[in-house]
Amino acid sequence: MTPEEAAELRSRRYNATVVYLQKVHSDLLVMRVKPDFPRPPHQAGQYCTLGLGYWEPRVEGCQAEDLKPDELNKVVRRAYSISCSVEAEPGTLYDPAASDWLEFYIVLVRENSDGRVPALTPRLFALKEGDRVQLGEKVAGHYTLAPVQPGDNVVLLSTGTGEAPHNYMLWSLLSRGHTGKILSACCVRYGRDLGYSATHQRLMGRYPNYKYLGLTTREAGATKKVYIQDLIAHGELEEHLGAPLDPKMTHVFLCGNPKMIGVPTRDKATGAVTYPQPPGVIELLEARGFQADVSATKFKGTIHFEEYW
Numbered sequence: 001m002t003p004e005e006a007a008e009l010r011s012r013r014y015n016a017t018v019v020y021l022q023k024v025h026s027d028l029l030v031m032r033v034k035p036d037f038p039r040p041p042h043q044a045g046q047y048c049t050l051g052l053g054y055w056e057p058r059v060e061g062c063q064a065e066d067l068k069p070d071e072l073n074k075v076v077r078r079a080y081s082i083s084c085s086v087e088a089e090p091g092t093l094y095d096p097a098a099s100d101w102l103e104f105y106i107v108l109v110r111e112n113s114d115g116r117v118p119a120l121t122p123r124l125f126a127l128k129e130g131d132r133v134q135l136g137e138k139v140a141g142h143y144t145l146a147p148v149q150p151g152d153n154v155v156l157l158s159t160g161t162g163e164a165p166h167n168y169m170l171w172s173l174l175s176r177g178h179t180g181k182i183l184s185a186c187c188v189r190y191g192r193d194l195g196y197s198a199t200h201q202r203l204m205g206r207y208p209n210y211k212y213l214g215l216t217t218r219e220a221g222a223t224k225k226v227y228i229q230d231l232i233a234h235g236e237l238e239e240h241l242g243a244p245l246d247p248k249m250t251h252v253f254l255c256g257n258p259k260m261i262g263v264p265t266r267d268k269a270t271g272a273v274t275y276p277q278p279p280g281v282i283e284l285l286e287a288r289g290f291q292a293d294v295s296a297t298k299f300k301g302t303i304h305f306e307e308y309w
Contacts, residue, residue: 001072006055013053013075016135018127019101024195027108032101035135039100042082042139044168051077051134058122063111075134076119080104083164086171086199093175105164105195143306145169153243153250156184157228157281162256167196174207183241185213187228211240228260232284247290247302254281254305261305
Protein backbone atom coordinates (compact mmCIF):
# COMPACT_ATOMS: atom_id res chain seq x y z
CA MET A 1 0.00 0.00 0.00
CA THR A 2 1.37 3.41 -0.97
CA PRO A 3 1.60 6.33 1.49
CA GLU A 4 -1.04 8.14 -0.57
CA GLU A 5 -3.46 5.21 -0.32
CA ALA A 6 -2.90 4.97 3.45
CA ALA A 7 -3.51 8.72 3.84
CA GLU A 8 -6.77 8.43 1.88
CA LEU A 9 -7.95 5.57 4.08
CA ARG A 10 -7.13 7.51 7.26
CA SER A 11 -9.04 10.51 5.97
CA ARG A 12 -12.07 8.37 5.21
CA ARG A 13 -12.08 5.90 8.12
CA TYR A 14 -10.77 7.85 11.13
CA ASN A 15 -12.71 10.34 13.25
CA ALA A 16 -10.54 11.18 16.27
CA THR A 17 -7.08 12.43 17.25
CA VAL A 18 -4.60 11.25 19.89
CA VAL A 19 -4.07 14.37 22.03
CA TYR A 20 -2.05 12.81 24.86
CA LEU A 21 0.06 9.68 25.10
CA GLN A 22 2.12 8.59 28.09
CA LYS A 23 3.97 5.31 28.04
CA VAL A 24 4.20 4.11 31.62
CA HIS A 25 6.71 1.64 30.21
CA SER A 26 7.20 -0.15 26.89
CA ASP A 27 4.09 -2.32 27.30
CA LEU A 28 1.68 0.01 29.15
CA LEU A 29 0.22 3.34 28.13
CA VAL A 30 -2.30 6.02 29.02
CA MET A 31 -3.86 7.64 25.97
CA ARG A 32 -6.41 10.41 25.47
CA VAL A 33 -8.43 10.63 22.29
CA LYS A 34 -10.41 13.65 21.10
CA PRO A 35 -13.30 12.87 18.73
CA ASP A 36 -14.16 15.05 15.75
CA PHE A 37 -17.76 14.95 17.00
CA PRO A 38 -19.14 16.01 20.42
CA ARG A 39 -17.87 13.67 23.11
CA PRO A 40 -20.57 11.05 23.75
CA PRO A 41 -22.41 11.30 27.08
CA HIS A 42 -21.35 8.48 29.37
CA GLN A 43 -21.08 7.19 32.93
CA ALA A 44 -18.04 6.05 34.84
CA GLY A 45 -17.45 2.36 34.14
CA GLN A 46 -18.70 2.32 30.55
CA TYR A 47 -16.74 1.55 27.39
CA CYS A 48 -16.42 2.38 23.71
CA THR A 49 -14.35 1.13 20.78
CA LEU A 50 -10.98 2.12 19.38
CA GLY A 51 -9.91 1.15 15.89
CA LEU A 52 -6.93 1.29 13.54
CA GLY A 53 -6.42 0.09 10.00
CA TYR A 54 -4.43 -3.03 9.22
CA TRP A 55 -2.33 -0.78 7.01
CA GLU A 56 -0.85 0.93 10.08
CA PRO A 57 2.63 -0.02 11.42
CA ARG A 58 3.11 -2.25 14.45
CA VAL A 59 5.71 -2.01 17.20
CA GLU A 60 8.57 -4.47 17.08
CA GLY A 61 8.77 -7.59 19.20
CA CYS A 62 5.22 -8.82 18.62
CA GLN A 63 3.88 -12.05 17.18
CA ALA A 64 4.41 -12.14 13.40
CA GLU A 65 1.42 -11.18 11.28
CA ASP A 66 0.63 -12.50 7.79
CA LEU A 67 -2.12 -10.45 6.15
CA LYS A 68 -3.91 -11.20 2.91
CA PRO A 69 -4.05 -8.35 0.35
CA ASP A 70 -7.81 -7.89 0.83
CA GLU A 71 -7.33 -7.40 4.61
CA LEU A 72 -5.04 -4.39 4.33
CA ASN A 73 -7.82 -1.84 3.91
CA LYS A 74 -9.88 -3.11 6.86
CA VAL A 75 -10.08 -1.58 10.35
CA VAL A 76 -9.60 -3.67 13.49
CA ARG A 77 -11.64 -2.54 16.51
CA ARG A 78 -11.82 -3.44 20.15
CA ALA A 79 -13.89 -2.23 23.10
CA TYR A 80 -12.01 -0.50 25.92
CA SER A 81 -13.30 0.74 29.24
CA ILE A 82 -12.93 4.49 29.63
CA SER A 83 -10.31 5.37 32.21
CA CYS A 84 -9.65 8.53 34.21
CA SER A 85 -6.55 10.02 35.80
CA VAL A 86 -8.84 11.22 38.65
CA GLU A 87 -6.83 14.44 39.01
CA ALA A 88 -6.49 17.25 36.47
CA GLU A 89 -3.23 18.08 38.22
CA PRO A 90 -1.87 17.06 41.63
CA GLY A 91 -4.33 18.22 44.26
CA THR A 92 -7.19 19.04 41.87
CA LEU A 93 -9.87 16.60 40.74
CA TYR A 94 -10.49 16.12 37.04
CA ASP A 95 -13.18 18.40 35.59
CA PRO A 96 -14.97 16.78 32.62
CA ALA A 97 -16.40 20.15 31.57
CA ALA A 98 -12.85 21.35 30.95
CA SER A 99 -11.94 18.47 28.63
CA ASP A 100 -13.11 17.13 25.27
CA TRP A 101 -11.35 13.76 25.20
CA LEU A 102 -11.73 10.21 26.48
CA GLU A 103 -8.91 8.44 28.33
CA PHE A 104 -7.84 4.82 27.86
CA TYR A 105 -5.43 2.58 29.80
CA ILE A 106 -3.98 -0.09 27.54
CA VAL A 107 -1.53 -2.98 27.86
CA LEU A 108 0.42 -4.23 24.86
CA VAL A 109 -0.46 -7.80 23.88
CA ARG A 110 2.66 -9.09 22.15
CA GLU A 111 1.37 -12.59 21.44
CA ASN A 112 -1.54 -14.88 22.22
CA SER A 113 -1.13 -18.41 23.50
CA ASP A 114 -3.97 -19.64 21.29
CA GLY A 115 -2.21 -18.57 18.10
CA ARG A 116 -4.41 -15.58 17.30
CA VAL A 117 -2.17 -12.72 16.23
CA PRO A 118 -2.71 -9.51 18.25
CA ALA A 119 -3.94 -6.96 15.75
CA LEU A 120 -4.83 -3.75 17.56
CA THR A 121 -2.53 -3.14 20.53
CA PRO A 122 0.74 -3.51 18.54
CA ARG A 123 -0.61 -0.71 16.32
CA LEU A 124 -1.85 1.44 19.21
CA PHE A 125 1.63 1.33 20.74
CA ALA A 126 3.12 2.67 17.50
CA LEU A 127 1.00 5.83 17.71
CA LYS A 128 2.25 9.32 18.51
CA GLU A 129 0.43 12.41 19.72
CA GLY A 130 -1.38 13.98 16.77
CA ASP A 131 -2.03 10.64 15.04
CA ARG A 132 -5.51 9.74 13.95
CA VAL A 133 -7.66 6.78 15.08
CA GLN A 134 -11.22 5.52 14.84
CA LEU A 135 -13.35 6.09 17.95
CA GLY A 136 -16.77 4.53 18.45
CA GLU A 137 -19.51 7.13 18.46
CA LYS A 138 -21.50 5.26 21.10
CA VAL A 139 -20.52 4.63 24.72
CA ALA A 140 -22.25 1.65 26.33
CA GLY A 141 -22.18 -0.72 29.29
CA HIS A 142 -24.09 -1.60 32.47
CA TYR A 143 -20.99 -1.75 34.69
CA THR A 144 -21.66 1.51 36.54
CA LEU A 145 -22.15 2.94 40.02
CA ALA A 146 -25.93 3.05 39.58
CA PRO A 147 -26.67 0.63 42.49
CA VAL A 148 -24.48 2.52 44.99
CA GLN A 149 -26.12 4.68 47.65
CA PRO A 150 -24.30 7.66 49.29
CA GLY A 151 -23.37 5.86 52.51
CA ASP A 152 -22.46 2.49 51.02
CA ASN A 153 -18.96 1.11 51.21
CA VAL A 154 -17.46 0.54 47.74
CA VAL A 155 -14.75 -2.03 47.02
CA LEU A 156 -13.08 -1.90 43.60
CA LEU A 157 -11.02 -5.01 42.79
CA SER A 158 -9.08 -5.36 39.54
CA THR A 159 -6.17 -6.95 37.74
CA GLY A 160 -3.92 -5.04 35.32
CA THR A 161 -5.65 -2.50 33.12
CA GLY A 162 -8.97 -3.69 34.56
CA GLU A 163 -8.30 -0.78 36.90
CA ALA A 164 -9.39 1.64 34.13
CA PRO A 165 -13.14 1.79 34.85
CA HIS A 166 -12.46 1.77 38.59
CA ASN A 167 -10.37 4.92 38.30
CA TYR A 168 -13.30 6.63 36.63
CA MET A 169 -15.65 5.29 39.31
CA LEU A 170 -13.30 6.56 42.00
CA TRP A 171 -13.31 10.02 40.44
CA SER A 172 -17.12 9.96 40.35
CA LEU A 173 -17.38 8.97 44.02
CA LEU A 174 -14.83 11.53 45.22
CA SER A 175 -16.22 14.36 43.10
CA ARG A 176 -19.70 13.90 44.54
CA GLY A 177 -18.49 13.68 48.13
CA HIS A 178 -19.26 10.02 48.72
CA THR A 179 -19.42 9.41 52.48
CA GLY A 180 -18.96 5.64 52.58
CA LYS A 181 -15.58 3.94 52.68
CA ILE A 182 -13.85 3.34 49.34
CA LEU A 183 -11.15 0.73 48.74
CA SER A 184 -9.44 0.09 45.41
CA ALA A 185 -7.07 -2.85 44.97
CA CYS A 186 -5.23 -3.75 41.78
CA CYS A 187 -3.19 -6.92 41.28
CA VAL A 188 -0.36 -6.88 38.72
CA ARG A 189 2.83 -8.82 38.04
CA TYR A 190 5.30 -6.04 38.85
CA GLY A 191 5.09 -2.72 40.68
CA ARG A 192 5.89 -0.81 37.47
CA ASP A 193 2.54 -2.06 36.10
CA LEU A 194 0.63 0.14 38.56
CA GLY A 195 0.38 3.05 36.15
CA TYR A 196 -1.74 5.31 38.39
CA SER A 197 0.00 4.49 41.68
CA ALA A 198 1.38 7.98 42.37
CA THR A 199 -2.08 9.48 41.89
CA HIS A 200 -3.63 7.02 44.33
CA GLN A 201 -0.99 7.78 46.94
CA ARG A 202 -1.88 11.48 46.77
CA LEU A 203 -5.60 10.77 46.93
CA MET A 204 -5.21 8.70 50.09
CA GLY A 205 -3.55 11.70 51.70
CA ARG A 206 -6.51 13.93 50.84
CA TYR A 207 -9.49 11.63 51.39
CA PRO A 208 -9.57 9.78 54.73
CA ASN A 209 -12.31 7.41 53.51
CA TYR A 210 -10.15 6.16 50.58
CA LYS A 211 -7.58 3.33 50.60
CA TYR A 212 -5.54 1.98 47.66
CA LEU A 213 -3.73 -1.36 47.53
CA GLY A 214 -1.22 -2.20 44.81
CA LEU A 215 -0.59 -5.95 44.80
CA THR A 216 2.18 -7.79 42.92
CA THR A 217 2.71 -11.44 42.08
CA ARG A 218 6.21 -11.46 40.52
CA GLU A 219 8.04 -8.52 42.06
CA ALA A 220 11.67 -9.35 42.82
CA GLY A 221 12.36 -9.22 46.54
CA ALA A 222 8.71 -9.50 47.55
CA THR A 223 8.22 -11.81 50.48
CA LYS A 224 5.17 -13.46 48.94
CA LYS A 225 2.78 -13.35 46.03
CA VAL A 226 -0.37 -11.46 46.92
CA TYR A 227 -3.64 -12.23 45.16
CA ILE A 228 -6.98 -10.53 45.73
CA GLN A 229 -8.60 -13.84 46.70
CA ASP A 230 -6.02 -14.25 49.49
CA LEU A 231 -6.88 -10.85 50.95
CA ILE A 232 -10.52 -11.84 51.20
CA ALA A 233 -9.94 -15.35 52.54
CA HIS A 234 -7.53 -14.17 55.25
CA GLY A 235 -9.57 -11.14 56.35
CA GLU A 236 -6.95 -8.60 55.25
CA LEU A 237 -9.32 -6.82 52.87
CA GLU A 238 -11.64 -5.93 55.75
CA GLU A 239 -8.69 -4.64 57.76
CA HIS A 240 -7.68 -2.31 54.92
CA LEU A 241 -11.29 -1.22 54.33
CA GLY A 242 -11.71 -0.53 58.03
CA ALA A 243 -15.15 -2.16 58.08
CA PRO A 244 -16.69 -5.63 57.76
CA LEU A 245 -17.55 -6.93 54.29
CA ASP A 246 -21.24 -6.54 54.96
CA PRO A 247 -23.45 -7.25 51.91
CA LYS A 248 -26.15 -4.98 53.35
CA MET A 249 -24.00 -1.88 52.90
CA THR A 250 -21.13 -2.89 50.58
CA HIS A 251 -20.90 -3.04 46.79
CA VAL A 252 -18.00 -4.93 45.25
CA PHE A 253 -16.87 -4.24 41.67
CA LEU A 254 -14.65 -6.76 39.84
CA CYS A 255 -12.81 -6.11 36.58
CA GLY A 256 -10.02 -7.99 34.85
CA ASN A 257 -8.86 -11.59 34.79
CA PRO A 258 -11.82 -14.03 34.66
CA LYS A 259 -9.93 -16.35 37.02
CA MET A 260 -9.90 -13.63 39.67
CA ILE A 261 -13.60 -12.91 39.16
CA GLY A 262 -14.80 -16.52 38.94
CA VAL A 263 -18.21 -16.13 37.30
CA PRO A 264 -20.30 -19.24 38.08
CA THR A 265 -22.51 -21.16 35.69
CA ARG A 266 -26.17 -21.39 36.64
CA ASP A 267 -28.44 -24.25 35.59
CA LYS A 268 -31.64 -22.71 34.21
CA ALA A 269 -33.76 -25.72 35.10
CA THR A 270 -32.58 -26.42 38.64
CA GLY A 271 -30.97 -23.14 39.64
CA ALA A 272 -27.84 -25.02 40.70
CA VAL A 273 -24.68 -22.92 40.77
CA THR A 274 -21.25 -24.26 39.76
CA TYR A 275 -18.18 -22.17 40.54
CA PRO A 276 -14.94 -22.39 38.55
CA GLN A 277 -11.85 -23.63 40.38
CA PRO A 278 -9.67 -22.47 41.97
CA PRO A 279 -12.17 -20.22 43.76
CA GLY A 280 -12.65 -16.72 42.43
CA VAL A 281 -13.86 -13.66 44.29
CA ILE A 282 -17.53 -14.28 43.54
CA GLU A 283 -17.51 -17.68 45.27
CA LEU A 284 -15.69 -16.28 48.29
CA LEU A 285 -18.12 -13.40 48.67
CA GLU A 286 -21.31 -15.34 47.97
CA ALA A 287 -20.31 -17.66 50.80
CA ARG A 288 -20.51 -14.55 52.98
CA GLY A 289 -23.98 -13.46 51.88
CA PHE A 290 -23.19 -11.37 48.80
CA GLN A 291 -25.03 -11.98 45.54
CA ALA A 292 -23.55 -11.43 42.10
CA ASP A 293 -25.39 -9.79 39.22
CA VAL A 294 -27.03 -12.27 36.84
CA SER A 295 -27.22 -10.83 33.34
CA ALA A 296 -29.56 -13.54 32.03
CA THR A 297 -32.29 -12.52 34.47
CA LYS A 298 -31.17 -8.87 34.87
CA PHE A 299 -30.84 -9.52 38.60
CA LYS A 300 -28.76 -6.88 40.38
CA GLY A 301 -26.88 -7.99 43.45
CA THR A 302 -24.02 -6.46 45.40
CA ILE A 303 -21.22 -7.98 43.28
CA HIS A 304 -20.80 -6.38 39.86
CA PHE A 305 -18.25 -7.59 37.32
CA GLU A 306 -16.66 -6.94 33.93
CA GLU A 307 -14.42 -9.66 32.46
CA TYR A 308 -11.53 -8.27 30.42
CA TRP A 309 -10.91 -11.18 28.04
